[in-house]
Amino acid sequence: MFGSIYTGLTGMMAFSQGLDVISNNVANLNTPGYKGNDLLFQDIFYRYGLSSDSNANYPSSEIGNGVTGDRTLMREAQGEIRETGNQNDVAIDGNGLFILRDGEDIYYTRAGQFEIDDDGYLVDRVNQARVAGFEDGELVDINVSELGNNRPRATTEIILTNNLSINGVEHEIPEVEVFDALGGSHLIDLKFINDGDLWRVEITDDAENMIASDGEIRFRTDGSPEEGFNRFSFQLAPDDVPATEILLNFGEAGSFTGATSFAAGETSDLVVESQDGYARGALIRMGFDRDGTLTVEYSNGKDNESTQLALAWFDDMQALRQIGGGLFLAGEELEPMIDTPMQGVMGEIVEGSLELSNVELTLEFTDLIIMQRGFQGSSQILTVSNEMIQQLLDIGRGGR
Template sequence: MLRSMYAGVSGLNAHQQMMDVTGNNISNVNTIGFKSSRVTFKEMLSQTIQGASAPQANRAGTNPQQVGLGVGVGSIDSDMSSGNLQSTGKTSDVAIQGDGFFVLRDGNNQVYSRAGNLNFDENGRLYSSSTGMLVQGWMADANGDYGDFNAQNIDDITLKQEINAQETDKVKYGKNLDAGAMNSLEILEQNLELSTASGYGEELSFSLQETEEFNVWDFTLNASNSSTEFSSNGETFDDTLKGKIKLDNNGNITSFETNEGLATEVDLLTNPLVTTIVDPSGTNPDETLSLSSTDVNNIFTNSTGVNDANVDLAFEQTAKRNIAVDVFDSQGGKHTVVLPLEKTANNEWQISDSDEDFSVDGITGTASLGGDHTITFDANGNIDGGETVELTFTPAGPDMEQTVELDFSAVTQFDGSMTANFTNVNGYEDGALESFSFTETGDVVGSYSNGLTQTLAKLGLANFSNPAGLMRQEGVFQTTSNSGDPELGAAAQGGFGSLAPATLEMSNANLSQEFTNMITAQRGFQASSKLITTSDEMLQELVNLKR
């Protein structure tokens, strides 16, 4: 009976420990990254009353007779399975999806945690908000590259609080220049009602037609009277004169020629056009008016001064793309460079040093390309020449000449769209850290006030052959002789889980299972206590036999 009483005592102890573990699991149901535990029981040593006997010729063998001495705790196992993820929206939170632990530094010791509620202290060091321990990882160089991911170079993660200014030395351009872009030439007003000294006159009309040639228009000059004749350079034409007019990108006439009925063109810029007007009555001699071309705003003038005959044309340079880009000097000063690309011929565009739109900070004449720069394209719309050119200017702050390479190698020329623009500028002003975030691969990305984002570090993760063999201590895990040494590496590679930014891993304690365990522990404890009281009653009956 004493054995049954002590068996009941062992049952009380075992179920009390089960209740302790269950209570700990329930109390940590909202603890970030918590891993629940479970208790397994084992039978204690049994007292052998009679050993087993082997079978004999005339008698069967007998089994051993043993009385158990109670129950003990066989193990308290950690459940290292992942908990559910909770989105927090906080950029400093991060959770591990899969295997691995965050690596923390506690003085000179490394410890491990699944809790990803992280933050930065005033020195820019990343630490665990739950424990205050410093998070370990690998720092990136200026190009965002890392060395080897190993234990020798893992260190505290410290964010760079400021980024120094960097001078712009290259601007890349891309997208499309419209192959079909044409400048515009329109007739605003024409006054070609000519009057002679004898009082009779003629009314002429001038019209334009756009051609496929760049900056070239067909023109037609008509007389209302069929007897009127046009002549120039000894050549005589009927009452209709046709030809071509060519302009440069400033709207100046470069060629004003007629080839109507001629083997060669007649240049009306150097050979005045004579209009012979016949008196319908036949009483007066024929009279002539000479018209000469001067400029685009007044291409015809009455050379006789009898009347002010003219055609007013409006030229608009629409085959042009002004691209503004901000570049930075060595002190971080920002300067706006406006680069005018104007079409000068089919498949040819030019940037002119003397263009009034070519400016730095709105001031013309302060930058140079070393002369006019021409960009050419082949028949397929791909760049064929003039891929790069160097822009030089002297910013006021540093007061030293700065050279910027302009790269047009990615610019195309297809019909229909005018989208050419800069695609990349490699300089920036100085900036202060405003925020940071994590990526799925563990990169720590800083966002700065100058609009720059930079990869600064990578979180280190640790993995174990037997993670359940880790020992808990103040909310973190430590290695033991049965957990194995940690394997360090980066997230999402080499068997390590990926990261979920702005997310936390919740406790993996299952409340429904824990409440069931609590009932089981309670009933086991109750039964064990009943065993003690029953044994006590039996002892009491034994004492009463003396009476």
């Protein structure tokens, strides 16, 4: 009878702990990367009894002494991935944990809420620990300071394609955009004049100043560029800007993949296929590919790739310790598997998104009812035990 009081008390304490776990789950319903927990109920030691006719190996009675709830189990299921529109938010679809480093301390998280700090490092928005990447097989802190703008590149080569008709008199390609050494944009006109067995080249700028007039291009009888006459260089030297040498490239000698010279009436369709210069570009977008590669896009249309995100995974996720802020700690005895997204067991990256909590409200409310009824039942045992003890005391008083 007295033992039932302590047994009922263990039930009340365990169900109270269960209520604590449920309340924490519900409170973190909207916490990115949060993993819900379940309280594990376990029966505790037993008292065994033997009767005179029972076998010593098989006790006649087994009376338990209550329940304990001193251990929780983390729910490892993935939460819903929801788009946020923030280019620095990152989610993992599948296995993996982001690696955060703060000096000698290493943390792991599923909550990819990142931002750029004043030193250009990609950091966790909550505790400012640096996000780790993979570079040449080593973990590094991801830094984007050198990706803030795209340096200009002077035009050094203009590649031409299509045909200069041998029956034509002249052909002009107007307003070809080129860039100087500082990234400044200039428009030049290319004029090709048929001079019998060769084409003379004249180049003027947008102010009609002659830049070059001594160019000479020749073609073989089969219409392909002639060796030694398939390229022509000139200098672009705007005011107060270092001069840049630009090569007009008509294609490989003897090849028909670049410029050609066939009979096509008096009409030529020679055009600029490409030029390799560009202006300075400002960073307009940063994000991560599915494989975790950091990519940036610039206002000049160029892009760049940098470090890959590093992910970690553990054989026993239950051995990780939750410390708040969406962070996990691993003991020294735990050795993580480290790799890049979409490699090995690792999942893929979803940019501009976050993984939500894996808490299911319906399940929590169901468990809440069970905890409430369990607590009520355990408290009722204490009430009944107390009444029975009181009856015993009343019998004792009556006997005196």
